[in-house]
Amino acid sequence: xQRVTQxxxxxxxxxxxxxxxxxxxxxxxxxxxxxxxxxxxQRLQLLLRHISRESIKGFTADLNKGETSFHLxxxxxxxxxxxxxxxxLRGNQGAQKLVFGQGTRLTIxx
Amino acid sequence: xxxxxQHPSWVICKSGTSVKIECRSxxxxxxxxxxxxxxxxxxxxxxxxxxxxxxxxYEQGVEKDKFLINHASLTLSTLTVTSAHPEDSSxxxxxxxxxQGAGYGYTFGSGTRLTVV
Numbered sequence: 566x567q568r569v570t571q572x573x574x575x576x577x578x579x580x581x582x583x584x585x586x587x588x589x590x591x592x593x594x595x596x597x598x599x600x601x602x603x604x605x606x607q608r609l610q611l612l613l614r615h616i617s618r619e620s621i622k623g624f625t626a627d628l629n630k631g632e633t634s635f636h637l638x639x640x641x642x643x644x645x646x647x648x649x650x651x652x653x654l655r656g657n658q659g660a661q662k663l664v665f666g667q668g669t670r671l672t673i674x675x
Numbered sequence: 676x677x678x679x680x681q682h683p684s685w686v687i688c689k690s691g692t693s694v695k696i697e698c699r700s701x702x703x704x705x706x707x708x709x710x711x712x713x714x715x716x717x718x719x720x721x722x723x724x725x726x727x728x729x730x731x732x733y734e735q736g737v738e739k740d741k742f743l744i745n746h747a748s749l750t751l752s753t754l755t756v757t758s759a760h761p762e763d764s765s766x767x768x769x770x771x772x773x774x775q776g777a778g779y780g781y782t783f784g785s786g787t788r789l790t791v792v
Binding site: 607608609610611614651661662663664665666667668 | 707709711717718719721724768770772779780781783784785786
């Protein structure tokens with residue numbers, strides 16, 4: 566079974582401070598991990614995925630298979646980063662479904 | 676880029692009636708579409724996976740007869756909430772993918788807020 570856990574429902578940091586949103590997963594095969602972001606009143610959009618190893622809007626995430634984690638990080642938070650962040654997993658077997666974590670609401674204080 | 680249009684964006688219906696939600700991929704062919712349900716301040720819960728031309732695969736606990744899914748073409752999937760009740764009130768989101776190519780992605784609709792009164 567695929568399972569994604571985001572332990573923090575809410576996270577609040579000051580502008581300019583580092584940010585880390587935690588994501589842990591459970592999957593027996595080789596997963597593909599994603600981070601999606603949902604800004605206020607907007608649809609869900611892809612932020613990054615582990616296979617592309619890109620840095621989007623200053624965010625990075627490294628897949629740690631040993632710790633089964635895919636934490637999202639940004640060294641210096643900006644006010645426009647305030648949003649809902651979802652970690653998601655796609656398995657490598659069977660259906661292509663994407664399973665989401667519970668989400669973390671990030672608030673950047675000025 | 677890939678765009679998914681979901682309609683309506685919100686709907687209010689009376690208890691006992693049925694409501695249809697449409698999900699269209701505008702500039703790509705979606706071999707697979709997904710329907711999610713999101714309760715307030717909660718995550719997206721996958722309801723079903725729908726492949727064009729075949730029956731949808733429902734997640735455990737989702738009533739097939741209650742949530743009818745049709746994926747008749749590569750650009751359109753519909754979710755019909757039959758005999759709606761207040762507990763069906765929720766935010767419904769569709770997602771579409773080509774399901775092809777290395778590292779294929781997903782495009783999400785803007786969601787439909789259903790209120791059953």
